[in-house]
Amino acid sequence: MSGSTLSSYPAQYWHALDDGRIQCDLCPRDCKLHDQQRGACFVRQRQGEGIVLTTYGRSSGFCVDPIEKKPLNHFYPGSSVLSFGTAGCNLACKFCQNWDISKSRDMDRLMDQASPEQIADAAVRGGCRSVAFTYNDPVIFAEYAMDVADACHERGIKTVAVTAGYIHEQARRDFFAKMDAANVDLKAFTEDFYFKLTGSHLQPVLDTLVYLRHETKVWVELTTLLIPGHNDSDQELTALSQWVARELGPDVPLHFSGFHPDHKMPDVPATPKHTLVRARQIARDQGLRHVYTGNVHHAEGDASHCPQCDSQLIERDWYQIKRYRLTPEGTCPDCGTALAGHFAEQAGHFGARRIPVFLGGGKKSASLEGRPQGDGLG
Known part of the structure; x- marks a missing residue:
């Protein structure tokens, strides 16, 4: 770990202010810190005349998952991915489905430690095609994720970011230069939703998506968690789908997933299946070719179809590949x-x-042959 301790790994993306504070330049929060003060993400802290990443080399846990769980349906279907996260987040989503990790202020939750090289070696030993930075947003542990990505690429392992995309331009360029694929949460399509329910803003996320699609080779898929009464109206879903089709293109996969009551929104009902099916149809009507439904059993919403003749090319049952009809060249056989x-x-x-x-x-210590657990959200 480059000779630095876990509690004092030098962070990038900051500058000194005239008033003696230091501003973190990682994300649009622009946290301005006095000595020993932490940013809103909790894991970036000013120590002396710089900012350090306090979670470098530490994880809230590692799991081998199906790649479809990220969710990525067009990135080596059926393959396994070594997934891990740390603690903290730079958003404040009231509906967070992983709030016990992302909102944790207890560093004892970071029970496992691993260098970038150890993670890459574990992925190779486990037969994983990729490593995913997930569970909490990897943007906030960018230095660690980028070092892990370098170690993975040296061993032929791909890298995946599961992120809200809330990041400044320079950090965005550095971070995504190390990624092979990303699933980006487009949490809603109104500034009001982002400001009131996530404590952030919509435009930086849209900027990230446009950048990824048009200035990088990163494979991109989107996820929108539909919350009843908050971001699931026909009008908003139509506007979101039109923007994706126009600005990103009709071939970018879009996943609509179902909310379950959690964190600070326990009284909001779970998303009914028919809402996800309706959202999928709206998006397809706006020209999107690959629209999926998540967290419900919906065979049609799990399947991948040819964008030209609509033949079913990949049949899925939850995360299980039931049929795979692509040619070796990745084309429709019909x-x-x-x-x-x-x-x-x-x-x-x-x-x-x-x-x-x-x-x-x-x-804790164990080999890669862990005991299989039940499925759940990544």
């Missing part, structure tokens, strides 16, 4: 149209397992 994304000659067969992994550097 009409020859290419399916947008990254595909192997054959689908992976990891299935719906979830295998906890302990790398041996923290409070």
